[in-house]
Amino acid sequence: MIARRRFVGGLIGSLLLPAVRLHSAPKATTIAAARSQGLAWLLSQQAGSGGWHSRTYGNLREGIGLTSLVLKAIASTGSQVPDDAWQAALAAGRRGVNFLMRRQDSHGLVCGPNGETDQPIYATALLLEAAAIVPEWELSESLRAKLIAALWDAQFGPAAGCQPKDEEFGGWGPLPPERSARLPGDSANIAVTAHVLSVLRQYDALPEETNARARTFIDRCRGRDGFGFVPPADSPLNKAGMVESDGKPDVAAGYPSATCDGWLAMQATGLFASAELRQAFEQYLAMPLPSVAEDLPERASRARQQLAGLWFYHAARASEVAKRISLPKLSQKREQLRERLLSQQQDNGSWQNAIATMREDDPLVATSMAVIALQEMMPPEKVSP
Numbered sequence: 001m002i003a004r005r006r007f008v009g010g011l012i013g014s015l016l017l018p019a020v021r022l023h024s025a026p027k028a029t030t031i032a033a034a035r036s037q038g039l040a041w042l043l044s045q046q047a048g049s050g051g052w053h054s055r056t057y058g059n060l061r062e063g064i065g066l067t068s069l070v071l072k073a074i075a076s077t078g079s080q081v082p083d084d085a086w087q088a089a090l091a092a093g094r095r096g097v098n099f100l101m102r103r104q105d106s107h108g109l110v111c112g113p114n115g116e117t118d119q120p121i122y123a124t125a126l127l128l129e130a131a132a133i134v135p136e137w138e139l140s141e142s143l144r145a146k147l148i149a150a151l152w153d154a155q156f157g158p159a160a161g162c163q164p165k166d167e168e169f170g171g172w173g174p175l176p177p178e179r180s181a182r183l184p185g186d187s188a189n190i191a192v193t194a195h196v197l198s199v200l201r202q203y204d205a206l207p208e209e210t211n212a213r214a215r216t217f218i219d220r221c222r223g224r225d226g227f228g229f230v231p232p233a234d235s236p237l238n239k240a241g242m243v244e245s246d247g248k249p250d251v252a253a254g255y256p257s258a259t260c261d262g263w264l265a266m267q268a269t270g271l272f273a274s275a276e277l278r279q280a281f282e283q284y285l286a287m288p289l290p291s292v293a294e295d296l297p298e299r300a301s302r303a304r305q306q307l308a309g310l311w312f313y314h315a316a317r318a319s320e321v322a323k324r325i326s327l328p329k330l331s332q333k334r335e336q337l338r339e340r341l342l343s344q345q346q347d348n349g350s351w352q353n354a355i356a357t358m359r360e361d362d363p364l365v366a367t368s369m370a371v372i373a374l375q376e377m378m379p380p381e382k383v384s385p
Contacts, residue, residue: 037349050099065119108150170217226254227262309357
C-alpha cells in the first residue's frame with residue numbers, strides 16, 4: 001500500500017552565469033571534509049537490500065523516496081572526494097539504483113522490490129536526475145523512456161480529469177492524480193513540480209503542452225511576495241500563512257524554500273531571462289533565512305517553527321539556485337548557510353534537525369540535503385568570466 005504522507009519534498013544577462021568563487025576560499029578544506037564525512041555516514045547506513053530505509057518513520061521504511069534522495073546526494077559530490085571514497089560511493093550508488101530499478105508500479109513509477117512505495121513521483125524524478133549526473137549509473141534507454149513517460153502521465157491534466165479551472169491543474173504531487181481520496185498533503189505542490197520539471201528539462205523531454213500546463217500551476221502558487229507550497233492561500237501546507245490586503249484577495253505568504261522551488265520550476269519551463277524570473281529571485285533575496293532550531297525563541301510562532309523544520313531542504317534548494325546565478329547578495333546567503341551547516345554536523349558525520357515537522361529529524365533526510373547543499377557551497381576551481 002502506498003504511504004500517503006508527504007515526504008517533505010535568473011536575472012538577465014550576466015546574472016545567468018554560474019556562481020563565482022567566494023572570497024572565503026580558505027573554507028574549502030573544511031567544507032570538503034564535512035561533505036566527505038557526511039557521505040561516509042550515508043554509505044554506512046545502506047541496507048543489505050541496496051536501499052536506505054528510515055528508522056524514524058514507519059511509512060518511509062520501504063526506502064523508496066529515501067534511497068532516491070541519498071542517490072542524489074551521492075551524485076552531487078561529483079567525484080570531488082578522495083578516489084577510494086568515490087569508488088565506494090559509486091558501488092553503493094549502483095546497488096541503490098538496482099534496488100529502485102527492480103520493478104515499477106502500475107503507473108510505470110519507481111517502487112520497491114515488493115511493489116510498495118512511499119514517494120513514487122519524487123523518487124522517479126530523483127533517480128533520473130542522479131543517473132544523469134553519474135554516467136556509471138546510466139539507466140537503459142527503454143527504462144529511462146518508461147520513467148519519463150510515467151512522469152508525463154502523473155501531471156494533473158485532462159487525462160486525469162483535471163481541468164484548467166482546477167487549482168492543481170498543471171502541477172505534480174507525491175502521488176498520481178487519479179487517486180480521488182487523497183489527503184491534503186498529497187495534492188500537487190511546487191516542490192514536486194519543480195523536481196519533475198527540472199529532470200524533464202535535463203533530459204530534453206518537456207513537451208510544450210506539458211510545459212504550458214505547468215506554467216499555469218506555477219503562477220497559481222505565486223503570491224505577491226514569493227511562492228507558497230500550494231495554490232490555496234489558506235492551506236496549512238503553506239508554512240508562512242497568508243498575506244492579507246485590504247481590497248485584494250488574500251494570498252499565500254512567500255517563504256524561502258517554496259520560492260527557491262518556484263524559481264527553479266519557472267526556469268525549467270524555459271523562462272531563463274524574464275521579468276517574472278527576476279522578480280521571484282529578488283523576492284527570495286529579500287527574505288530572511290529560516291532560523292535553526294536552537295535559535296528559535298521559546299514561544300516562536302507556528303510559521304517560524306515550520307520554516308525551521310525545513311532548514312536543510314531550504315539549504316539544498318538554495319544551492320540548486322546557486323548553480324545557476326551569481327550575485328553578491330546570494331553569495332552572502334550561501335556563506336551564512338554554509339557556516340550553520342558546518343556548525344551543526346554531528347561527530348559521526350551526520351546532520352539532524354531538532355524539529356520534526358518536516359521529517360528532517362530523520363538523519364538520512366537531513367544529511368542527504370546537507371551533502372547536496374555543501375557541494376554547491378564549494379568554491380569552484382575556476383572563476384567565471
